[in-house]
Amino acid sequence: MASQIVSILAHAIVLLASAAAFEGVAYVMHRWVMHGFGWFLHADHHRKSGRRLQRNDAYALVFAFVSFLLIYNGLLRGWTLMAASGFGVALYGLGYVLFHDIMFHKRLRWLRIPARGAYLEGIVNAHRRHHATATKDGATSFGFLYAPRRFRGPYEGPQHG
Numbered sequence: 001m002a003s004q005i006v007s008i009l010a011h012a013i014v015l016l017a018s019a020a021a022f023e024g025v026a027y028v029m030h031r032w033v034m035h036g037f038g039w040f041l042h043a044d045h046h047r048k049s050g051r052r053l054q055r056n057d058a059y060a061l062v063f064a065f066v067s068f069l070l071i072y073n074g075l076l077r078g079w080t081l082m083a084a085s086g087f088g089v090a091l092y093g094l095g096y097v098l099f100h101d102i103m104f105h106k107r108l109r110w111l112r113i114p115a116r117g118a119y120l121e122g123i124v125n126a127h128r129r130h131h132a133t134a135t136k137d138g139a140t141s142f143g144f145l146y147a148p149r150r151f152r153g154p155y156e157g158p159q160h161g
Contacts, residue, residue, distance in 0.1 A: 011084040018088025019095070023146050026063075026096070031142040034059065039136040046134045052107070063093055095145050099123060118152045126151040 034042035034056075045056035070086025073079070103113040103120070104127050115124040126147035133139050141147060 011080060014081050014084040015088040015091065018085040019091040020088075022063075022089050022092040023143060026092070026145075027143050029059070030144070035136045035139055035142070043136070046131060046139075060093070060096075063089065067093060092145070100127070100144055122147040122149070122152040 038059075041055045041058050043056075044051075044054045067086045067089035070089060071083050072086075074081070074083025074086055098113060099120075101107045102111055103115060104124060106112075115121050123143075123145060126141035126143065129151065130139050130141045141151065
């Protein structure tokens with residue numbers, strides 16, 4: 001019984017740690033790939049196109065594929081901690097879709113998620129600051145689900161949706 005509890009806790013810790021750590025992966029990818037050599041895919045995200053699908057959505061597919069590979073190989077080989085890590089990446093992806101695509105960019109017009117509270121207001125403000133530029137240079141705040149404390153409070157800059 002005790003070993004089962006330890007196993008459940010270990011899997012939960014790996015799942016949550018993977019979800020939290022993926023913010024770092026997303027930051028690095030956003031800062032140095034999407035705003036670097038991968039700008040050709042990310043550029044349409046910084047310019048209103050009116051299209052439902054953007055080239056930038058390819059990045060979400062890449063991250064979903066990473067999650068799938070971790071889950072699939074973990075389950076196939078019996079490496080359940082690897083699968084838990086993949087589920088953590090998927091959990092991060094769910095948070096990204098809910099915050100970034102639905103709450104901030106309103107990509108599902110029928111679903112509204114209000115930004116209430118210091119945490120959500122902070123990441124909305126940070127993302128507004130990020131979108132204040134339509135070029136690959138000059139952007140700030142590359143995180144998606146974390147924003148430094150300085151972004152909490154009212155935002156006075158340009159709006160972007």
